[in-house]
Amino acid sequence: MNLKQLSQMLGLSQTTVSRALNGYPEVNHETRERVLKAVRETGYRPNKAAQRLATGKAGSIGLVMPTSPGNSSDVHFSEFLTGLGEEALRHDFHFVLTPADPNDEVGALKRLAASGNVDALFVNYMRGHDPRLEMLKTLSMPFLVHGRSIGPEPDYPFLDLDNEAAFYDATKLLLQLGHRRFALLNGPIYLDFAIRRKNGMEAALAERGLTLEEAYVSHTPMTDEQGLLAMERILQLEKRPTAVLCSSTVLALGAVRAINQLGLKLGEDISLIAHDDVLTLLKPESFTVPLTTTRSSLRAAGVRIAERLIGEIKHTDTFPAQELWKAELIVRASTGVAPAD
Amino acid sequence: MNLKQLSQMLGLSQTTVSRALNGYPEVNHETRERVLKAVRETGYRPNKAAQRLATGKAGSIGLVMPTSPGNSSDVHFSEFLTGLGEEALRHDFHFVLTPADPNDEVGALKRLAASGNVDALFVNYMRGHDPRLEMLKTLSMPFLVHGRSIGPEPDYPFLDLDNEAAFYDATKLLLQLGHRRFALLNGPIYLDFAIRRKNGMEAALAERGLTLEEAYVSHTPMTDEQGLLAMERILQLEKRPTAVLCSSTVLALGAVRAINQLGLKLGEDISLIAHDDVLTLLKPESFTVPLTTTRSSLRAAGVRIAERLIGEIKHTDTFPAQELWKAELIVRASTGVAPAD
DNA sequence: TCCATTCCTCAAAGCGCTTTGGCTACTTCT
DNA sequence: AGAAGTAGCCAAAGCGCTTTGAGGAATGGA
Numbered sequence: 001m002n003l004k005q006l007s008q009m010l011g012l013s014q015t016t017v018s019r020a021l022n023g024y025p026e027v028n029h030e031t032r033e034r035v036l037k038a039v040r041e042t043g044y045r046p047n048k049a050a051q052r053l054a055t056g057k058a059g060s061i062g063l064v065m066p067t068s069p070g071n072s073s074d075v076h077f078s079e080f081l082t083g084l085g086e087e088a089l090r091h092d093f094h095f096v097l098t099p100a101d102p103n104d105e106v107g108a109l110k111r112l113a114a115s116g117n118v119d120a121l122f123v124n125y126m127r128g129h130d131p132r133l134e135m136l137k138t139l140s141m142p143f144l145v146h147g148r149s150i151g152p153e154p155d156y157p158f159l160d161l162d163n164e165a166a167f168y169d170a171t172k173l174l175l176q177l178g179h180r181r182f183a184l185l186n187g188p189i190y191l192d193f194a195i196r197r198k199n200g201m202e203a204a205l206a207e208r209g210l211t212l213e214e215a216y217v218s219h220t221p222m223t224d225e226q227g228l229l230a231m232e233r234i235l236q237l238e239k240r241p242t243a244v245l246c247s248s249t250v251l252a253l254g255a256v257r258a259i260n261q262l263g264l265k266l267g268e269d270i271s272l273i274a275h276d277d278v279l280t281l282l283k284p285e286s287f288t289v290p291l292t293t294t295r296s297s298l299r300a301a302g303v304r305i306a307e308r309l310i311g312e313i314k315h316t317d318t319f320p321a322q323e324l325w326k327a328e329l330i331v332r333a334s335t336g337v338a339p340a341d
Numbered sequence: 342m343n344l345k346q347l348s349q350m351l352g353l354s355q356t357t358v359s360r361a362l363n364g365y366p367e368v369n370h371e372t373r374e375r376v377l378k379a380v381r382e383t384g385y386r387p388n389k390a391a392q393r394l395a396t397g398k399a400g401s402i403g404l405v406m407p408t409s410p411g412n413s414s415d416v417h418f419s420e421f422l423t424g425l426g427e428e429a430l431r432h433d434f435h436f437v438l439t440p441a442d443p444n445d446e447v448g449a450l451k452r453l454a455a456s457g458n459v460d461a462l463f464v465n466y467m468r469g470h471d472p473r474l475e476m477l478k479t480l481s482m483p484f485l486v487h488g489r490s491i492g493p494e495p496d497y498p499f500l501d502l503d504n505e506a507a508f509y510d511a512t513k514l515l516l517q518l519g520h521r522r523f524a525l526l527n528g529p530i531y532l533d534f535a536i537r538r539k540n541g542m543e544a545a546l547a548e549r550g551l552t553l554e555e556a557y558v559s560h561t562p563m564t565d566e567q568g569l570l571a572m573e574r575i576l577q578l579e580k581r582p583t584a585v586l587c588s589s590t591v592l593a594l595g596a597v598r599a600i601n602q603l604g605l606k607l608g609e610d611i612s613l614i615a616h617d618d619v620l621t622l623l624k625p626e627s628f629t630v631p632l633t634t635t636r637s638s639l640r641a642a643g644v645r646i647a648e649r650l651i652g653e654i655k656h657t658d659t660f661p662a663q664e665l666w667k668a669e670l671i672v673r674a675s676t677g678v679a680p681a682d
Numbered sequence: 683t684c685c686a687t688t689c690c691t692c693a694a695a696g697c698g699c700t701t702t703g704g705c706t707a708c709t710t711c712t
Numbered sequence: 713a714g715a716a717g718t719a720g721c722c723a724a725a726g727c728g729c730t731t732t733g734a735g736g737a738a739t740g741g742a
Binding site for chain 1: 384385386388389390391393394399401406416418419422423425426427429430435436437438439440441442451452453455456457458564565566569591595598601602621622623624627629
C-alpha cells in the first residue's frame with residue numbers, strides 16, 4: 001500500500017492525501033478525517049526512504065557503536081542507549097547504528113553521514129584530543145557530543161559531566177576525613193573523562209600539598225576484573241593507601257573484592273568512593289558495604305541528548321549548546337575517618 | 342556530491358558510473374578504474390535512501406529495542422547487540438533501532454517493517470505465546486527469532502538455546518551430588534526461556550520422584566537486587582534448600598550476597614548453578630567462590646544471527662532455518678556434595 | 683564489402699514521497 | 713454587479729539512485 005494507491009482509493013490526489021497526513025492547513029477537515037480513517041483501516045505507512053529522499057529528513061539519529069571484540073564499555077553504552085531510546089520513542093525517531101572498528105571511528109562516522117540515512121550524529125567516548133571533532137565540524141549536519149575533548153575552549157555542542165568537580169569534591173571529602181594516601185582506579189587514560197577526573201583529584205590534593213603518585217594510579221578498561229587486579233597490586237605497595245577513588249562502580253566491584261580478600265574493612269581500614277553512572281545492574285547501595293558515590297545518571301544524559309538532537313532536527317527548540325552537569329556526592333558507608341597510622 | 346555530478350565530472354553517464362560501482366561486468370576495466378579513482382578522491386558515497394528506493398534493499402536490519410523505564414534486561418541486550426554489530430560490520434550493514442513501549446511490541450514491529458527502512462527483522466525476548474509471530478508471518482520480509490515460543494512445533498526460523506537441556510543437566514548434576522531440596526531463581530515467567538528452564542529442571546527432578554514447590558521458585562526481572570530479595574525470602578523458609586539454580590549470573594550476584602549474609606558457605610552449605618550468558622561485566626569465575634554455570638555466549642548468538650539474516654538478505658547463503666544450541670555445563674567451586682541433614 | 687557479434691555506453695523510466703505553482707468555486711467587500 | 717479574497721484541490725517536477733531497452737563502435741567471418 002502506497003500513497004498512490006491510497007489516494008486512488010479515496011478519489012483524491014496524492015498531494016491532498018500527503019497534506020492531510022502531514023497536517024497542512026489547506027485541507028478540509030472532513031477530507032482529512034476521511035484520509036485518516038483510510039490510513040487506519042489499511043495500515044498504510046509512508047515509506048521512510050522515499051520521505052527521506054523527498055524531504056532530506058528521515059527521523060533518525062546516527063550513532064557509531066563501538067565494537068572491539070572484548071570491548072567492555074557496553075554496560076555503560078547500553079545504559080545510555082536506553083535513555084536515548086526512551087526519548088526517541090516519544091518523537092517516533094529511530095537510530096541507525098553503525099558498528100565500527102575502534103581504529104576507524106572517523107571513517108565510520110563519515111560513512112554514516114554520507115549515507116544520507118541520518119539527520120544528526122552523536123558521538124561519545126571522547127578522547128583527549130579527539131580526531132572526530134574536526135571531521136564533524138566540516139559536515140553540515142547537526143551533531144552532539146557526549147563528553148568533551150581536551151584542548152582549546154570547546155566550540156561545539158556538547159553535554160558533559162563536570163568530571164573535574166566530581167572528583168575534586170570526592171577527594172576533598174576524603175581529605176576532610178583525614179586521609180592522606182590516595183589511590184585512583186581510572187578508565188583508559190586516552191579518554192577525556194579519565195583525564196579530567198584525575199585532574200580534579202590532583203587539584204584537591206595539591207591544595208593540601210599532596211601529590212598522586214603514579215604507582216597508586218591505574219588506567220584500565222572498566223571491568224570488575226581489571227578493578228580486582230589493579231586494587232590487588234596497589235594494596236601490596238609498601239605504604240598502603242587509605243582512600244581509593246574508582247571511575248566506575250564496575251571497577252569498584254573488583255576493588256571491593258580485593259579489599260575483602262585481604263580482610264580489610266571497607267569504610268574503616270580503607271575508604272572508597274566510586275563514580276556511579278546509575279547502572280541498573282549495579283547499585284552502589286546494594287554492595288555489602290554501601291558505596292559512597294559521585295552520581296550522575298547516564299540514562300538521563302541519554303534522554304537529554306536525544307531531546308536536544310531531535311529538537312534541533314525539527315527546529316522546534318533551541319537549547320544551550322553546551323551543558324555541564326554536576327554530579328551529586330552521596331555519602332554511604334564506604335567512607336570513614338582515616339585510620340590511625 | 343551525487344551520482345549526477347560525479348558522472349558529469351567523468352564525462353560518463355550515470356548508468357555507466359552506477360554499473361562500475363556495483364560491479365557489473367559490462368564496464369570497461371579502464372573506465373571502472375577511472376570511476377573508482379574519482380570516488381576515492383571526491384569521497385562520494387551513494388545516498389542510501391535513494392538506493393533503498395530504487396532497489397528495495399537498504400543494507401539494514403531492523404530491531405525493536407525494549408525500553409520500559411527501569412527495564413533491567415539491557416545488560417543482556419547489549420551483550421547481544423555487540424555480537425550483532427561485530428558481524429554486521431563485516432558486511433557494511435547497519436541496524437535500525439526502534440525503541441518500543443513493551444506493551445506495543447507488535448505495533449513497533451509493524452511500523453518498522455512498513456517504514457521501508459529495513460530488509461529484515463529480528464525479534465527476541467520471546468514470550469510464552471508470542472503475538473509477534475503471527476504478525477511476522479504475514480509480512481513478506483525475512484525475519485529471525487532469538488529464542489522460541491511455546492506452542493505448536495515452530496514453523497519459523499529461529500536460533501535458540503536448549504534451555505530445557507541446560508537446566509535438566511544442571512539439576513541432574515546436583516542430584517548426583519546428593520541434593521534433594523532445590524530452589525530456582527528464574528526470569529519473568531511469561532518469557533519463553535524461563536518456562537523452558539523450569540520445565541527442564543522439573544523433568545530432572547521428576548525422574549527422582551521430586552517436585553519443585555512454588556515457594557522455592559521466584560520469577561523476577563533479572564537484576565542483582567531481585568536476586569538478593571528472592572534468595573533472602575527462600576533462605577528463610579523452614580526447610581532451607583541446599584541447591585539453587587539461577588537463570589542469570591546477574592541474579593546469582595544477589596543470591597550470593599544473601600547467602601553470605603547468613604554466613605552460609607557457598608559450595609558447602611548450599612550449592613548454586615547459574616546460567617552464564619558470558620557477560621563481559623560479570624564473570625562467574627571471578628566471584629569469591631567461582632560459580633558453576635551453564636554457559637552459552639549471547640554475543641556469539643548475536644554474531645550468528647546477523648550472519649544468517651545478512652546471508653538471507655543477500656541470498657548468498659542458506660542456513661538451517663532452526664538451530665538449537667547446547668549450553669556447556671562448567672563445574673566450579675559453587676557446587677559441592679549436599680550437606681548431611 | 684557487408685553483416686553479425688561483441689563490447690561498451692547511454693537516455694529514460696521508475697522507486698514513493700513532498701512541494702511548488704496553479705486552478706476552480708465559493709465568499710465577501712465595495 | 714464586479715473585484716478581490718480564500719478555501720480546497722490537483723498536476724507535475726524533483727529527490728538520487730538502479731535498471732531496462734537500445735544504440736554506436738569496433739571486431740571478425742563470409
